[in-house]
Amino acid sequence: MLKNTHIKAAVAAVALAFTANASAAEGTLENVKAKGFLQCGVSTGLPGFSNPDAEGNWQGLDVDVCRAVAAAVLGDASKVKYTPLTAKERFTALQSGEIDILSRNTTWTLTRDTSLGLNFAGVNYYDGQGFMVSKELGVSSAKELDGAAVCIQSGTTTELNLADYFREHGMKYTPVVFDTSDQTVKGFEAGRCDVLTSDQSQLYALRIKLAKPDSAMVLPEIISKEPLGPVVRQGDDQWFNIVKWSLFAMINAEEYGLTSANADDMLKSTNPNVRRILGLEGPKGKGLGLDDKWGYNIVKQVGSYGESFEKNVGKDSPLGIARGVNALWKDGGFQYAPPIR
DSSP, rough: OHHHHHHHHHHHHHHHHHHHHHHHHHHHHHHHHHHHEEEEEEOBBBTBBBBBBSOOEEEHHHHHHHHHHHHHHHTTTTTTEEEETTTTHHHHHHTSSSSSSOOOSBOHHHHHHHHSSEOOOOSSSOEEEEEEEEGGGGOOSSGTTEEEEEETTTTTTHHHHHHHHHHHOOEEEEEEEEHHHHHHHHHTTTTTTEEEEEEEEEEHHHHTTSSSSEEEEEEEEOOOOEEEOEEEEEHHHHHHHHHHHHHHHHHHHTTTTTTTTTGGGGGGGGOHHHHTTTTTTTTGGGTTSSSHHHHHHHHTOOOOHHHHHHTTTTTTSOOOOGGGSSSSSGSSSBHHHOOOO
């Protein structure tokens, strides 16, 4: 009897969760327009990706995805309210409707795509898991880390990748788990662990938070695939398309030479690809339920993917990360967007 009661309670809880999720997923576009702003879930602070500046203004590659969606939907990239979320909080916040979009260095995996009631809307950064160690440790390869204490953030795919890597190489380790990336780097700096593991882009971002960044180094091994991108709730195809094509507009803009600086001049362009991005011809905004200027507003107010990359994490940023696999397909990278036509 007690067992049956527990089963009924569990079924009721799942049904309630699905009902709440379906309700939250319906009509996101209308809800955002009615509110007059986009509620965007971001990290608790990761330089280059989503991090507040000295005045409290959020900046970063992930933040620019939020701004692009706001520009497309509301015509104003500044109409975004940011919700800092830990790795453990992020999916619940999206499922419950607390946020309209999650843009927080989140890895696209089969399990997340099929069991959480969520959809990944693309990849805005191709990453891989790496290791950061103190130079004093005298280690030059991850294969020398047998017996190490490893600082790691809970609720991430890095926990699982770490276990796989050490098991594959017959090594042992002791996990030292924290809730946020800030706590993780402070634990590393305080000597709670020998090595910090995370996506390699995050390691470079976290290293500049150290009191002595030059005291640490990132090891060369990449042990996983980490395609990072924005996420929305399942059950609202229109909103899914809007977020997806906002990112695609930024990638297409770079391919065809559009920037925030030349967007107005390019309104005179005769290139049909440019004219379709800017909403001068082609499908315009009707299929997305948006104004015809949705693409123009993204490029003018946020810029192309290349602009966002270089400003936030690339050569024009303190991180100085090379484009690498995040270059456009025509430059040897992975970034490729379907055509706007």
